[in-house]
Amino acid sequence: MKKIVIIFFGDFFYDSRCINMANSIIDDGQKLYIIDAGKSENRFRGVKLFHINTITNGFYKYVEFFKKTKKIISKIQPTTIIASDLYSLPSACSFKEKNIIYDSREIYSQHAGMINNKMKQFFWHMIEKKFIKQTNVVLVTAKGDKVILNKLYNNLKIKILYNFPSIRLKIKKENLLRKKINLLKNEKIFLYQGVLHPGRGIKNMIMLLKDFEDCHGVIIGDGPYKDSIIRFAKKHNLLKRIHILGKVKYTQMMQLTVDADIGFSIIKPISQSYAQALPNKLFEYALAKVPVICSDLVEMKQVINKHKIGVFVPYDNMVKQKAGLNELLINKPKYIKDLKIENLIWENQESKFLKVI
Numbered sequence: 001m002k003k004i005v006i007i008f009f010g011d012f013f014y015d016s017r018c019i020n021m022a023n024s025i026i027d028d029g030q031k032l033y034i035i036d037a038g039k040s041e042n043r044f045r046g047v048k049l050f051h052i053n054t055i056t057n058g059f060y061k062y063v064e065f066f067k068k069t070k071k072i073i074s075k076i077q078p079t080t081i082i083a084s085d086l087y088s089l090p091s092a093c094s095f096k097e098k099n100i101i102y103d104s105r106e107i108y109s110q111h112a113g114m115i116n117n118k119m120k121q122f123f124w125h126m127i128e129k130k131f132i133k134q135t136n137v138v139l140v141t142a143k144g145d146k147v148i149l150n151k152l153y154n155n156l157k158i159k160i161l162y163n164f165p166s167i168r169l170k171i172k173k174e175n176l177l178r179k180k181i182n183l184l185k186n187e188k189i190f191l192y193q194g195v196l197h198p199g200r201g202i203k204n205m206i207m208l209l210k211d212f213e214d215c216h217g218v219i220i221g222d223g224p225y226k227d228s229i230i231r232f233a234k235k236h237n238l239l240k241r242i243h244i245l246g247k248v249k250y251t252q253m254m255q256l257t258v259d260a261d262i263g264f265s266i267i268k269p270i271s272q273s274y275a276q277a278l279p280n281k282l283f284e285y286a287l288a289k290v291p292v293i294c295s296d297l298v299e300m301k302q303v304i305n306k307h308k309i310g311v312f313v314p315y316d317n318m319v320k321q322k323a324g325l326n327e328l329l330i331n332k333p334k335y336i337k338d339l340k341i342e343n344l345i346w347e348n349q350e351s352k353f354l355k356v357i
Contacts, residue, residue, distance in 0.1 A: 002030045003030075003033070003078040004025050004031065004081075005033045005035060005076060006025075006032070006033070006034050007081065007091050008037070009062075009084075009088050010036060010085070011038030011040055012034055012036040013038060013250065014247055014249060016250050016280055017280070018036075019251065021353065022044060023166065024354060028354055032047045034048075034049045035091075036050075036052065050072050052068045052069060054068075062090075065088075066090050073091065078095070081098055083101065083135075085105065086104070086127065089128070089135075090127065092131075092135075103161075104140050105163065106273045107273040136157065137157050139356065140160055140161070141163040148276065161353055161356075162278075164280070164348060165280065166345060169251070169284075170254070170288075171255060172258075173258045175259055176256060177189065177259035178259050187214050187215065188261040188262070189217075190208070190218065190264060191217075191260035191261075192217070192219050192264045192265075193220040193253065195222070196219070196222060196226050198225055199271075200266075201315065202225070202264075203232050204318065205266070206236065207236065209241050216243060217238075217242045218243045220245050220246075220256060220257075221247060222246050222247045226244065254284070257284060258289070262291055262310075262325060262328050262329070263285030263288075263292045265281055265293070265300065266295050266315050267279070267300075267315060269297060269315070277299065278299040279300075282303060286339060286344050287344070291311075291335040292309055292310035293325060295314070307339065307343065311328060312324075
């Protein structure tokens with residue numbers, strides 16, 4: 001029996017990919033340990049979570065996380081360590097001569113949150129450069145990320161593991177979201193779910209409500225952009241039709257997602273990471289049979305063309321976004337009728353993941 005550690009600098013219970021990996025490891029009969037920076041429950045399917053509470057801020061919180069995580073790993077003596085983000089990678093590499101997997105879900109050193117801080121961007125690029133060479137396998141969620149990482153660091157062993165949701169999440173529609181925000185049957189729901197950051201098309205969704213008076217915007221998530229979103233909605237007299245629900249545990253989110261009429265993922269390519277984005281929310285919407293409107297960026301465009309789960313539009317063209325919404329609202333059944341969901345679920349990726357670990 002292998003002893004496998006998942007490290008994540010965030011709350012495990014709010015992260016789809018960590019949960020999918022954990023379920024696969026447990027179902028495969030391996031011994032699993034989870035280290036995170038969350039404050040949620042202490043167990044997942046009988047597996048103990050080691051919550052790292054960082055009391056420092058700025059750079060020092062990463063150092064504190066590294067030291068505390070390293071201490072736990074040395075006691076566990078695992079056979080495989082999965083670093084679920086760049087911030088967990090130094091901790092994973094602190095335990096030498098083991099199977100170290102780096103789950104590079106995006107181009108972290110080119111993340112949008114760093115584009116205005118070149119020193120921070122350079123620092124994390126150097127951290128990634130130093131430790132990525134010590135890994136056995138790097139996982140990415142799209143083909144474009146594989147190309148970029150190999151250009152940055154050369155000769156990496158990279159496997160593509162799409163960020164699909166698990167079929168475990170598929171549920172029947174019970175109108176929980178509609179009841180939660182007290183909507184009438186004829187009122188439609190535009191949905192954004194994910195972290196609240198600039199460049200995610202949230203304000204686009206709000207502005208489009210002006211052209212769709214029977215629609216409401218629902219936002220599931222939290223983040224530093226929340227106050228700006230509220231001010232923007234208030235400025236345009238749309239606050240009454242915007243509902244910000246905050247963070248929802250991943251295993252409970254689909255109960256709300258299924259009630260939406262259209263899922264939003266209009267990303268602005270303000271960084272290389274965003275330009276190559278292939279958000280897991282696209283596939284979550286698909287599992288919930290909610291047509292998606294997304295940017296015409298390369299990775300998302302390919303998914304729409306291949307699987308017909310919605311429409312793609314220019315991120316900065318509100319006229320075409322309005323036309324795309326009209327198309328989805330009128331022809332919604334067309335986008336969900338012939339969807340072969342088995343092609344877009346985690347279980348379709350599971351065997352590849354188990355080979356890696």
